[in-house]
Amino acid sequence: MRSKNSIKNIIVNVGSQLFSILLSFLCRTIFIRTLGEAYLGISGLFSNILTLLSLAELGVGTAIIFSMYKPLAQNDRKKIGALMALYRRAYHTIGLIVGIAGLAFTPFYPLFIKNDPGIPDLTVIYLLYIFNTVITYFFSYKQSIIMADQKNYICTLYQYGFCILQNILQIAILFQTRNFILYLCVQILFSFFTNFFLARKADKMYPYLKQYEKEKLSKSDKSSIIKNIRAMFMHRIGSTVVNGTDILLISRFSGIVSVGIYSNYYLITTTLRGLTSQIFGGITASVGNLGALEDRKKSYDIYLSINFACFWIFSFCSISLFCLFNPFITLWTRRENLLFALPIVFVISLNFFVTGMRQATLTFRDAFGLFWYDRYKAVLEAAVNLIFSIILAQRYGIIGVFIGTFISTMTIDFWVEPLVLFRHGFHRPVRTYFARYLYYSVLTGLVGYFTYLCCSLLPDAGFSAFAVKGVICLLVPNTVYLVLFWNTREFQYLKGFVHFPKSGKE
Known part of the structure; x- marks a missing residue:
């Protein structure tokens, strides 16, 4: 069963992403030709700022998903329900923290822009990036049980299905209006759709979650999760600083146009990394199940x-x-x-x-x-x-x-x-x-x-x-x-x- 789930995850993940990649590159091509390198640089800069602010996530997701491997393997529904309830409370709190931190950072983001790019409504654009990040925390936590249950291909089908629709609509908007704010609004809308409908899918797949949502974890389980979260927080600091500061430093020392140039290289490497992570992500839950039982x-x-x-x-x-x-x-x-x-x-x-x-x-x-x-x-x-x-x-x-x-x-x-x-x-x-x-x-x-x-x-x-x-x-x-x-x-x-x-x- 582990190999079947891994293969299914990998095939669906890679196949979906390949099609999504084609549309994403088409969308990026039209973006460059309609809006230019300055908008490309701003997009990369604001995305990286929000990546740094997402440190508030603390690694909660990884720690709790790990905690689900054994109860899922043993069909311990009470413990799964208790873990998901904890996950929900944690992610709602994190969403509020990220939102507040993002708003508090508003006066400081211009410090990372070396030269004025001449883009109107920069603060509005920045606030839209904050909102897009925050809304994901209120629904995305329910995906965790699907992934921990070795069914990551379901999440992939939803994510890339909506991503394809999003890219098609964004391409139309770029051709018709060349309006970056409207382009971002579409991105926010489809972020909401993806997480909302995945949450509904999780509710249908695991109806017992509502039955056990008031269950409490034992002190030892809480202690183990908190210990892992503390460790994952440090890991988040390392990965976020290493992966999230390159664009900030390029913007600070070389200018926003250099960020726009790098963003094309970054898109290609992250696309490849996304493909490979789908392969390895497709087997992670199976490895966790293997570790719990073998x-x-x-x-x-x-x-x-x-x-x-x-x-x-x-x-x-x-x-x-x-x-x-x-x-x-x-x-x-x-x-x-x-x-x-x-x-x-x-x-x-x-x-x-x-x-x-x-x-x-x-x-x-x-x-x-x-x-x-x-x-x-x-x-x-x-x-x-x-x-x-x-x-x-x-x-x-x-x-x-x-x-x-x-x-x-x-x-x-x-x-x-x-x-x-x-x-x-x-x-x-x-x-x-x-x-x-x-x-x-x-x-x-x-x-x-x-x-x-x-x-x-x-x-x-x-x-x-x-x-x-x-x-x-x-x-x-x-x-x-x-x-x-x-x-x-x-x-x-x-x-x-x-x-x-x-x-x-x-």
């Missing part, structure tokens, strides 16, 4: 295969990003002034790889509930990232921001996260992980360099040249990896994973 030996064997898949996916994507980033943006936007220099493109692609290589480890850490053991890591990571990014940005500009992110990842996350998982999750020495990581990284570098040399023989512009480069990026890395890994245990496991096992337990 021994760690089996979990470790599965981890090795998922870590191998992680390497293959992110190695291929990172190589393709480095070779195709600028040709794609030129082809897409028809503007060469929206390109970064190759060294900046390299560091963005490198960060994508090293961040992606953490995915398998983080998936198992979250599923096993090991948040507490590396809680201080996140705070240290945030400090290192901010210090190096600011220092290097002042001296080297935009590339300094991205190098700061790379330094924080490799000096902190690289060794702490696997150490925690192997020591407290698998109870094994971690040296095998580092040996594999080194091998995978060197192989990615060599294959990537050869792929880039092949692509560099072709012209920089033109659809035909881009298409041939795309074929090179598709064939070279994947052919090499197929030859090298075909007979490995990890690859054979992944081959079997895509077929539904006969055992209902699997």
